[in-house]
Amino acid sequence: MTVITPVRHPVVHVSSTPQEMGRLAASDVAQELRARLHTQAVVRMIFAAAPSQSEMLQALAQESSIDWNRVEAFHMDEYTGLPADAPQRFGAWLTREFFGKVELRAVHLIDPGADAERCSDEYAKLMAQDAIDIICLGIGMNGHIAFNDPPADFAEPRDVRVVELDRLSRVQQVEEGLFPTLNDVPTHAVTLSIPRLLRADKLFCCVPGKLKEAAVTRALTGEVDPGCPASILRTHAGCTVYLDAESAAGLTQR
Template sequence: MGAASAKAIATELRERLGRQSQVRMIFAAAPSQAETLRRLREERRIDWDRVTAFHMDEYIGLPADAPQRFAHWLDAALFDHLPFTAVHRIVPEPDPAAAAKAYASHLADAPIDIVCLGIGVNGHIAFNDPPVADFQDPLDVKLVALDETCRQQQVDDQCFARYDDVPERALTLTIPRLLRADRLFCIVPGSTKLDAIRRTLYGPIAINCPASILRQQAHCTLYLDAESDPDAER
């Protein structure tokens, strides 16, 4: 799955760089993305110095040097390995509301070409959990409260030792902002995501499973492994 998704992303990048001067990408930060990003780093003949990178969410309330910050995770997984034109990191401090507006402005400077995203156990995309997800959200970046399932997933993914260590709030790109990108690659491994993928593919398109909206996006490709695929023989 990681090899197939990375190859497809790299092919898309090369094609776009062949016909335009710059490419702008948004990346998810999560263990589910690690193998794809590792493989993507190994792809050749990509002019990364013509690629500008963003990420899609960030915790509020963590120390600046906390390894759980998504910006730091992506630095280690991708950004520090490649010569991007620029990397725009979400920095919530000192004013999360102002940071949301500033990041939305950076995103709006030019179209977003590619988004690499995942799906959460509760069906979230970015930090658009069911209680706060909005398919018609007027904002591009907003402050949200994380629901219990989302916070528990961070512990189950071994990103935090205890539930109480997981921040209660975050900044996130909204669903409409993500879906305005030209091309989406959605990478979702693991048995813990099986129910979320089943609801994404076969349940109603509704905010109780935010990822279900991806079914209406012809420009989105979903990558699963045998454990997350509800149609795989078991």
């Protein structure tokens, strides 16, 4: 097992409710966007697709004085094997929750189609055309970020790859009401790798809810190791974590 000594800890904000958490995170993301749009022609962002992001995305769509026409959007993972019109696809979820509510310069959706490996290569090339400025992400029940399940590869050479999903990652999709049964959840996905995520300049990580308490506690207080992929966020200089009272319970007890 690879163990990495954390260089620094992220800034952590604890709010009373998911709604308060979402508003605070959205305000900080919006402030970062405005500052970058003041000096850059285009800002490139990556978004996670999960119910944990709903409060933040709803609040972000309401923020004023953001020229969304100069913001280019990507997302960080997508199931393979789902029909193109399946409502559970992450691209479809983000379109409903956010992409369809603001006038973005461009939206680049992952579409695995019949050749997920080819899709992975093409998406990596598309992202590599310029720097990624901002990522809005979450943490899974098993500590995953994007669909990098434990044990994660902190030195994965590919920016985008096809992965087999951990059972707990699939259980989470049922727990969050996205699929009726475990058998309905796809077994594979296209995901951005951890090194690709860490190359972004700013990371804003929203993690509400009791289901995430154990993962949050381990990510922020344990060793930085592949057994909890989100623990690698503690090595990133520009990461801020937003929690609510339930997800932070393990930290506040300490």
